[in-house]
Structure formats: structure tokens, C-alpha cells
Amino acid sequence: MSDKLGILGYDYVEFFVGSAKMWAYWHAKTLGMDIVGYSGSETGVKGRTSYFLVKNNFKLVITAASKPSEYEITSFVSKHGDGVKRWSLKVKDVNTAFENAISNGAIPERAPQKSEDEKGWVEEAAIKLYDDAEIVFVNRENYNGIFMPGFGKPIQDIQLKAEETGLMAIDHIVGNVRINEMNLWANYLNKSLNFETFIDFGPGDISTKYSALLSKVVRSKEGASVKNPINEPYEGIKKSQIEEYIDVYLGSGIQHIAVATPDIIKTIAALRANGAEFLSVPDTYYDGLKERGMDVTEDIDELKKNGILCDTEGDGYLLQLFTKPISDRPSFFYEIIQRRKGAQGFGQGNFQALFESIEKDQDLRGSLEKNK
Numbered sequence: 001m002s003d004k005l006g007i008l009g010y011d012y013v014e015f016f017v018g019s020a021k022m023w024a025y026w027h028a029k030t031l032g033m034d035i036v037g038y039s040g041s042e043t044g045v046k047g048r049t050s051y052f053l054v055k056n057n058f059k060l061v062i063t064a065a066s067k068p069s070e071y072e073i074t075s076f077v078s079k080h081g082d083g084v085k086r087w088s089l090k091v092k093d094v095n096t097a098f099e100n101a102i103s104n105g106a107i108p109e110r111a112p113q114k115s116e117d118e119k120g121w122v123e124e125a126a127i128k129l130y131d132d133a134e135i136v137f138v139n140r141e142n143y144n145g146i147f148m149p150g151f152g153k154p155i156q157d158i159q160l161k162a163e164e165t166g167l168m169a170i171d172h173i174v175g176n177v178r179i180n181e182m183n184l185w186a187n188y189l190n191k192s193l194n195f196e197t198f199i200d201f202g203p204g205d206i207s208t209k210y211s212a213l214l215s216k217v218v219r220s221k222e223g224a225s226v227k228n229p230i231n232e233p234y235e236g237i238k239k240s241q242i243e244e245y246i247d248v249y250l251g252s253g254i255q256h257i258a259v260a261t262p263d264i265i266k267t268i269a270a271l272r273a274n275g276a277e278f279l280s281v282p283d284t285y286y287d288g289l290k291e292r293g294m295d296v297t298e299d300i301d302e303l304k305k306n307g308i309l310c311d312t313e314g315d316g317y318l319l320q321l322f323t324k325p326i327s328d329r330p331s332f333f334y335e336i337i338q339r340r341k342g343a344q345g346f347g348q349g350n351f352q353a354l355f356e357s358i359e360k361d362q363d364l365r366g367s368l369e370k371n372k
């Protein structure tokens with residue numbers, strides 16, 4: 001039982017970026033998040049600047065170096081570009097989770113450590129993930145201040161006009177790894193976090209005319225509240241999006257975060273009005289949906305108008321859409337997802353249309369050909 005680690009669900013995700021302030025602005029303006037916390041020299045933290053952003057249960061920390069000597073951040077950003085450094089799991093007891101993970105094969109990054117101020121205490125520990133990322137075990141239950149010690153209110157009162165996006169919480173976090181690394185990391189997560197493999201897409205399950213990938217989804221055994229797909233390139237005649245990621249990110253790392261909404265039509269319309277850029281699928285995709293006679297509550301013309309994808313799964317279905325990469329390198333992007341009637345999957349029925357759309361963008365970047 002995953003309960004022996006006391007995992008309660010996702011907590012925050014932290015990015016390392018070139019400019020935390022600009023990234024915070026983008027997330028506030030585009031995803032409609034609130035900038036509720038700030039950490040930097042004004043709050044007694046030297047060398048780095050962080051913003052804490054919240055939208056319902058979706059929480060991000062965006063961090064940049066404010067001094068060139070902050071090597072943990074500067075070396076990460078100079079190698080990978082802007083990207084996810086760590087994602088965290090809320091646990092009942094950090095020590096128990098960490099000791100359990102380590103005794104089951106996890107690679108330690110940071111031993112349990114408490115930080116304290118007059119508002120209470122927070123405890124964290126971390127294990128290694130992929131080339132240069134971490135999974136953090138965190139307990140913030142005994143802290144009443146903003147996020148954790150070292151954070152205060154934002155120095156500037158940043159008021160940005162954004163449409164209400166209704167984003168609720170992290171649904172899943174996806175990693176991209178090199179050829180032959182998928183099983184290694186799936187086994188690592190299953191063993192050290194006591195997860196299980198939930199879906200296994202083998203050769204031929206996910207492919208277009210040009211490229212292919214393999215994917216395994218691991219998840220926590222209890223309540224399936226934490227889900228982590230892992231993608232690996234598979235042989236194709238052209239370069240797959242996973243290979244492109246590995247090339248531009250210089251290694252394995254986090255590819256996307258899926259954020260759940262209870263009303264995807266409203267959410268996508270708001271995100272588009274806020275300036276988000278999404279992958280586009282051809283109009284013929286929706287003819288196919290109508291022909292398949294899918295039993296969905298939403299109006300298909302409304303889905304078409306907003307470019308939203310739909311995939312059925314038993315009695316349930318899911319609605320989803322992917323942004324274009326949000327920073328300079330074609331690496332990290334967001335997915336917006338709404339699960340209906342208990343759907344648990346990841347939109348396999350949409351992969352074809354989606355990957356053809358990604359390949360169109362790859363072609364524009366000149367990175368679809370193998371030798372580039």
C-alpha cells in the first residue's frame with residue numbers, strides 16, 4: 001500500500017527559470033493565477049528570487065537566480081533552459097516517506113530538514129528524478145504563514161487583468177526520457193514510491209506516419225491521486241517530439257503538467273482570451289467525433305470552436321487540449337484536462353491528431369528531420 005509512505009497528493013511544482021518575475025507575470029496574466037508570495041533579498045533570502053502562485057489547488061513556485069553565484073539555478077538554466085526542477089508530494093510524515101523511499105531504492109538528494117519561523121514549521125526531503133529533477137516530500141500542515149519560511153507578501157502589488165480560468169489542480173505530471181530509460185524510471189518510481197504501472201503503451205500504440213513513442217503511466221495505488229506518465233522515443237522515419245525534447249533540453253526531464261478544470265469550454269475560452277497559444281487540430285477531427293456518435297454532454301460545435309479534443313473510454317470520456325511550449329526551447333508545455341464520468345486515461349484516441357499537429361510545428365522549427 002502506498003499508504004506506508006503517507007502520500008496525500010501533489011503539492012507544489014517549482015520551476016527554475018531565467019527571470020522569475022517575467023514567468024510570474026505570464027502565469028498571472030495567461031493562466032489567471034494569483035501571485036500570493038515572494039521570497040528574495042527583501043525577505044532575507046540571498047541569491048535567489050521566488051514567486052509563489054496559486055489558483056485553487058494548483059500551486060507553483062517560480063525561482064530564478066538573482067546572483068551569478070547561485071549555481072544550482074544558473075547551471076540548471078544554462079543547460080536545460082527554463083524548466084521544472086522539482087515536483088512535490090504532500091505526505092503525512094516526511095521522515096517516514098523519505099526513509100521508506102530510500103530503503104526501496106530511491107536516490108537521496110536532500111535529507112529531511114525543518115525550516116521554522118514565528119508562523120510555524122515546514123519539513124522537506126528530496127529524492128532524485130530523471131537527469132536533474134527532484135521529487136520533494138513536504139509537510140506544510142504546521143505552517144500558518146505564506147507558503148513557507150523565507151516567503152512574504154509580494155513586494156509589488158501586481159494587479160493583472162485576466163479572464164477567470166477556473167483551473168483547479170494538477171491532474172498528472174509527465175516526463176520524457178531517452179531510449180531504454182522508460183522502464184528504468186517506471187521501476188524506480190514503482191519501487192521507491194510504492195506506485196504501480198497503470199497503463200503501458202507499447203510499440204505501435206502511439207505513432208504517426210513519421211514518428212512513434214512508448215509510454216508507461218505509473219500512479220499511486222491509493223485513490224490514484226498521483227499519476228506520472230513517462231515517455232520514451234521509439235523508432236520512426238523522422239524525429240519524434242520526445243527526441244526533439246531530449247535534444248533541446250539536453251537530457252531527460254518534465255515535459256508537461258496537466259491541470260484539471262471542471263468546465264473546459266469556459267477555461268479554454270478564458271485562456272485564449274488571456275493570450276495562451278494552443279496546438280490546433282484540423283476541422284476534420286470533429287467530423288470524426290460526430291461520426292463516432294460519442295455520448296458527450298458538451299456540444300461538439302462548441303468543442304470545435306474552442307479546438308478542444310475529446311476521447312471516450314468505457315462509459316466515461318475526457319476533454320483535453322495542449323498549449324504550445326511556453327518558453328523559448330520547445331520543451332515544457334501545459335495540458336488542460338476535464339475528466340467526465342470517471343475517465344482515467346490520457347486521451348489515447350487523440351494521440352494521432354495531436355502528434356500530427358506537433359509534427360507540423362516541429363517542421364516549422366526544422367527539427368522533424370533526423371539529422372537536424
Ligand code: FE2
Pocket residue numbers: 172174256258335346
Ligand atoms: Fe498528459
